[in-house]
Amino acid sequence: xxERVHLTDKQINDDLLIxxxxxxxxxxxxxxxxxxxxxxxxxxxxxxxNQGLGVTGLNRPVMWGFFITNFVxxxxxxxxxxxxxxxxxxxxAEWRRPVTRAAEVLTIVALMxxxxxxxxxxxxxxxxxxxxxxxxxxxxxxxxxxxxxxxDPSAIFTYLISASLFVFVALIPDLAVLRxxxxxxxxxxxxxxxxxxxxxxxxWRLQAIAGILLSxxxxxVFVSVHSIVSWDFGMTMAVSSWHSTIMAPYFVIGAxxxxxxxxxxxxxxxxxxxxxxxxxxxEHLDGLGKLLVVVGTTWFYFFILExxxxxxxxxxxxxxxxxLLIYQWPWNFMFFIFLxxxxxxxxxxxxxRGVRRSVILMLLTSILVNIGMxxxxxxxxxxxxxxxxxxTFVWGTYRPSIIEIILVxxxxxxxxxMILLFxxxxxxxxxxxxxEGKVLEATTRIGRRDVPSIVREE
Amino acid sequence: xxxxxxxxxxxVVDTDRxxxxxxxxxxxxxxxNVSLNTEDRxxxxxxxxxxxxxxxxxxxYPNVKAKFLPVLCQHCENAPCEPVCPVFAxxxxxxGLNVQVYNRCVGTRYCAxxxxxxxxxxxxxxxxWPKTLENQLNPDVTVRTRGIMEKCTFCVQRISRKQRExxxxxxxxxxxxxxPACVQTCPTDALVFGNLKDPKSKVAKMAKGSRxxxxxxxLGTEPNVIYLKKVEENV
Numbered sequence: 113x114x115e116r117v118h119l120t121d122k123q124i125n126d127d128l129l130i131x132x133x134x135x136x137x138x139x140x141x142x143x144x145x146x147x148x149x150x151x152x153x154x155x156x157x158x159x160x161x162n163q164g165l166g167v168t169g170l171n172r173p174v175m176w177g178f179f180i181t182n183f184v185x186x187x188x189x190x191x192x193x194x195x196x197x198x199x200x201x202x203x204x205a206e207w208r209r210p211v212t213r214a215a216e217v218l219t220i221v222a223l224m225x226x227x228x229x230x231x232x233x234x235x236x237x238x239x240x241x242x243x244x245x246x247x248x249x250x251x252x253x254x255x256x257x258x259x260x261x262x263x264d265p266s267a268i269f270t271y272l273i274s275a276s277l278f279v280f281v282a283l284i285p286d287l288a289v290l291r292x293x294x295x296x297x298x299x300x301x302x303x304x305x306x307x308x309x310x311x312x313x314x315x316w317r318l319q320a321i322a323g324i325l326l327s328x329x330x331x332x333v334f335v336s337v338h339s340i341v342s343w344d345f346g347m348t349m350a351v352s353s354w355h356s357t358i359m360a361p362y363f364v365i366g367a368x369x370x371x372x373x374x375x376x377x378x379x380x381x382x383x384x385x386x387x388x389x390x391x392x393x394x395e396h397l398d399g400l401g402k403l404l405v406v407v408g409t410t411w412f413y414f415f416i417l418e419x420x421x422x423x424x425x426x427x428x429x430x431x432x433x434x435x436l437l438i439y440q441w442p443w444n445f446m447f448f449i450f451l452x453x454x455x456x457x458x459x460x461x462x463x464x465r466g467v468r469r470s471v472i473l474m475l476l477t478s479i480l481v482n483i484g485m486x487x488x489x490x491x492x493x494x495x496x497x498x499x500x501x502x503x504t505f506v507w508g509t510y511r512p513s514i515i516e517i518i519l520v521x522x523x524x525x526x527x528x529x530m531i532l533l534f535x536x537x538x539x540x541x542x543x544x545x546x547x548e549g550k551v552l553e554a555t556t557r558i559g560r561r562d563v564p565s566i567v568r569e570e
Numbered sequence: 571x572x573x574x575x576x577x578x579x580x581x582v583v584d585t586d587r588x589x590x591x592x593x594x595x596x597x598x599x600x601x602x603n604v605s606l607n608t609e610d611r612x613x614x615x616x617x618x619x620x621x622x623x624x625x626x627x628x629x630x631y632p633n634v635k636a637k638f639l640p641v642l643c644q645h646c647e648n649a650p651c652e653p654v655c656p657v658f659a660x661x662x663x664x665x666g667l668n669v670q671v672y673n674r675c676v677g678t679r680y681c682a683x684x685x686x687x688x689x690x691x692x693x694x695x696x697x698x699w700p701k702t703l704e705n706q707l708n709p710d711v712t713v714r715t716r717g718i719m720e721k722c723t724f725c726v727q728r729i730s731r732k733q734r735e736x737x738x739x740x741x742x743x744x745x746x747x748x749x750p751a752c753v754q755t756c757p758t759d760a761l762v763f764g765n766l767k768d769p770k771s772k773v774a775k776m777a778k779g780s781r782x783x784x785x786x787x788x789l790g791t792e793p794n795v796i797y798l799k800k801v802e803e804n805v
Contacts, residue, residue, distance in 0.1 A: 164716040165677070166694035171615035173688060175679035235677015235692065235717025242676060243656035253658055253674070261656040261678055349650050349789065350686035497683065502786065503641070505624035506688040508615050 117390050124546050125289060130386050131535040132290065138385070139532065146529035153522030156515045157232055165235055167515045173508035174497045178516040179233035180344075182523055184489045185370070186226035187268070187341050188363075189482075189527075192371025193219025193275060194334040197282075198327030206552075206566055207399040209545045210391045214382060214531075215375045216279045217540065221530040222374075223272045225523050230264065232519070260344045267333075267340040274330045281322045284309050285544040338367045345492065352429040353422055353496040362414040369404070369411045369454070370485035376400050376478035378531065380471055382540055391541055394469035401468030408459045408481070415455075415488075433499040443495055446487055454484025577743075578666040579724050580766035580794040581753070582776040583640050586801045587760035590638035594621050594752035594761060601725060601751035603711045605697030618691040620722040621752050637800065640761065642752070643668060643689045643722035644785060644793030651681035651690060659719070666766070666794050667724055675718035682719060686786050690721045724763070725750035745771040766794065 119127075131139075160167050170177050193216040200208035231240050243255045244265045255262045287306035291299055309315060342363035345354035376397065383392040422430040437447045458477040461467045468474065494510050512520075534540065554567040598604065598620045607617040621642035628635045645668045652660050652668065659674035660681055682690040696716045699707070707713065710727040714720045732748045745764055753763040764773035773796075776782075781799040784792075 164695050165692070166614075166616070166716070168694075170679075170692075170694070172617075172682075172691070173615070175682045175692060230678070233678075235675070235679070235719075237676075239657075239676040242674075243678075255656050256653070256658045258653040259656040259680070260654065261680055344680075347654065348680075348684045350684045500683075501686050501688055503624060503688065505626070505639075 117393070119390065119546075119550070121547055121550075124543060124550075125293070127388065127390065128539045128541050128543050128546065129290070129293070132537065132539060133293070139536070143529060143532055146525045146532070149522050149525035150529060153519050153526075156518040156522075160232070160515055161237065165233075167513055169511045169513040169516060171508055171510065173500050173506055174494055174510040176233070176493055176497065177510055178490075178512045178520050179229045181486070181490045181493050182520045183226050183229035183233075184341055184363075184493070185486050186222045186229070186523065186527075187338060188367035188370045188485060188489070189374045190219045190222035190226060190271070190275075190371065191334060191338060191364070191367035192375045193217070194278075194330050195368050195371060196375055197278065198330050198334070201323065201327045205399070206549060207396050209549045210388075210541045211375065211379060211396055211400070212545065213279070213282065213542045214378050214540045216275060216282070217531060217534050218371075218374060218378055218527075219275045220272065220279060221527050221534070223268060223275065224530070225527050227265075227268055227272075229523070230261070260340065260347050263340045264344065267337045271330075271333050271337045274326065274333055278323075278326045278330060281319060281326060282542055282545075283538060284319060285311070285316075286539050286542060289543055290539075335364055338364045345496075351496050351500050352427050353433045353499070354492070356418060356421060358414065358418050358421060362411075362418055365407065365411045365414055366485060366488065369407050370482050372400060372404055372407060373458075373478040373481035373485075376404070376474055377482070380475045380478075382535075383471070386535075386540075388541065391546065394471065397471065397474045398465065398468045401462045401474065404478075404481075405459060405462045408455060408462075412455045412459070428502050429499055433495055436495050436499055437491065443491070447491060450484050450487035450491055452484070453480040454488055576767055577765050578767040578794070579645070579729065580666065580764065580773050580777065580796065581642075581724070581750075582762040582773050582782075582796050582798060584760045584762070584776070584798040585637070585639060586781075586798060587758040588623070588638045588640055589758055589760075590623050590625060590636065591757065592623055593755045593757060594640060595619050595623065597751040597755035598722070600706070601708055601711070602723070603697075603707050603713050604720075605693075605695075606699055606703075611695075614694075616692075616694045618693070618720070620689070620691070620720075622689075639797075640752075641687055641689060641785070642795065643724075644687055644791065644795045645722075645724060647792035647794065648790060650684045650686065650789070650791060654680045654684045656680070665729075667726060667729075668721075669726070670719060670721055670723065672712055672714055672718055672720070677717040677719065679719065686789055686791065690719050692719055693717060743768075 168177065168179075196208060196215040197212040201212070231237050231244070234240065243259075243262055257263075284306055287302050288309035288311065291302035291306050291309075294302055339360035342359035345351070346356060346359035348354045379392050379396065379400075383389060419434070423434055436443050438444055458481050461473065461477055467477070498508050498510060500507075531540075552566050554565050555562045556565040557563070599607075602620060604618050604620060607619065611617045621640055624639040624641055626637045626639065628637055645666060647662075647666065649660075649662060649668050652662060655661075656678060657674050657676055659671050659676070661669055661671070663669050677692065679692055682688075682692060693714050693716045697713055708727075710731070728748065728750060732743070736743060743765060745768065749763055753761040762773050762776060764771040766774050766777065768774060776798065777796040779798060781801070782796050783799060784796055
């Protein structure tokens with residue numbers, strides 16, 4: 113916290129509740145446009161239900177394609193919230209304050225989106241209940257707990273519930289502010305939601321304890337979710353390039369890489385949309401940029417390991433997959449784009465302080481990372497399947513259909529739409545956290561200089 | 571009869587006898603109500619062939635040799651497709667068959683991914699036959715709807731009918747009287763079906779021969795389909 117912007121409590125309230133209390137025209141236009149995109153995807157999904165999965169580009173060796181890629185991608189994005197909130201909260205990083213809420217909301221929304229995709233990719237989506245909920249209904253048969261597809265919903269629901277609790281606990285003081293500032297039925301709803309918050313010392317203590325407890329408890333969930341998603345692939349012994357023990361840490365760190373980049377993107381868009389220049393400052397982007405350099409480099413290390421392990425085993429299917437990725441059009445083009453966007457362009461750029469503090473450059477690089485990470489999931493899932501077995505007779509290829517492209521594009525619209533809707537009802541930057549940060553601010557005199565510092569009770 | 575469970579169904583594929591005529595593919599298609607593989611289904615790579623003849627070319631022109639490998643569901647003892655199904659739509663029965671329960675299947679296609687032999691098929695489209703062919707559908711076999719997996723069953727309908735017959739007549743199975751459609755049709759007797767638990771049966775004897783191997787044995791799936799190596803005469 114080097115830069116200090118002095119704001120009164122009143123001004124913080126006014127600025128941060130701008131989304132809830134004002135009704136700018138761009139918000140309605142954006143929501144309308146996004147809603148049309150989501151509705152289009154609904155139509156595409158209906159068509160797919162009506163016609164069968166034949167309308168996708170899936171075929172015999174490539175049974176999983178765009179939908180599962182997108183599922184893994186959004187689960188990856190959802191890792192950002194917890195990464196930012198709990199780790200930074202537990203390590204008492206001061207610069208986290210304006211970043212946390214948006215990251216957590218992104219987590220929840222991304223998880224909800226991710227969950228839709230494995231469900232809509234099944235042949236008979238109306239029967240999902242049989243494995244998503246561990247309940248036997250009328251068939252006298254429980255879900256097969258040996259299947260990673262049963263672990264998936266368990267992990268994701270656990271994560272979704274804990275992340276929602278996490279957001280809610282942090283929202284309570286802000287809901288009380290909203291209750292006090294609103295009138296009519298809104299006041300009643302906010303009143304119920306704020307659970308009788310009056311800001312007594314006991315309530316503050318309980319809220320702080322709950323926040324810290326949840327941060328600590330959610331961390332194992334956060335690691336487990338993407339590990340379990342990776343086991344969908346790691347447990348598949350028939351696809352030799354998936355069948356690797358490195359999948360879990362590789363996926364988790366990749367998820368953090370794409371997730372934190374997505375948080376940067378969202379923060380910059382919010383700063384621009386709600387004019388929060390005083391709150392989301394270059395120093396926050398600087399902090400996230402440094403974090404991303406570490407995360408991205410670790411991820412790249414795992415990527416190299418995964419690639420080398422595949423070659424080291426000298427299995428025919430593995431070698432043919434690497435051949436495909438390096439020498440064969442268009443896979444090598446995608447592979448090149450993936451490497452450039454996920455690592456070689458952004459990470460060296462983030463090494464420079466000037467880039468980390470430039471809003472526009474951070475926006476561009478963070479978007480690049482997510483293009484790369486989407487391609488990474490695609491390049492793990494699809495080429496692995498096309499070069500699945502040793503029988504060259506059944507090697508295949510894959511080309512997504514328009515239906516799949518629409519549904520994947522609409523998932524991005526859906527996430528944006530949900531965040532915009534959230535911003536209409538709840539503040540996306542925690543008010544109380546800002547004020548808490550202000551209370552803790554102090555100046556320490558070191559030699560002849562006044563250095564900004566933080567005073568905290570232990 | 572079945573209480574004692576004296577059956578373990580298995581097949582021997584003699585690749586030396588296979589001429590690649592594809593009669594087994596057609597027979598299977600007719601017996602098991604497999605929908606018609608039209609040209610565009612092949613182009614979409616969504617053709618359904620419970621048994622297929624893989625054709626591999628060996629050598630340089632003019633010394634080219636075609637090698638044929640009939641591949642069907644291997645009915646593995648340790649089947650990788652079974653544990654990954656979230657709804658138990660595929661499981662192992664006590665006669666060594668890998669069974670697909672169509673009504674349970676939700677179509678996650680995970681079993682197809684975890685199947686190293688690629689013998690599981692997904693119904694991407696509703697199965698369709700020309701009007702005139704609808705009357706020749708086998709009444710003993712379910713027509714699979716779109717959205718579910720299907721695969722070779724070793725003609726389980728023939729197996730259970732034969733078992734009912736044996737129970738009514740109170741006698742034991744005579745080796746060779748029970749044949750899936752592909753075995754029944756094979757003109758060169760490249761496919762042999764029988765009870766691997768009966769040491770006197772033809773399959774059990776052939777499976778012990780010096781030429782035997784199993785597909786992708788290194789994966790440890792322990793298939794119940796045993797292949798016999800080609801005898802190279804003019805190497």
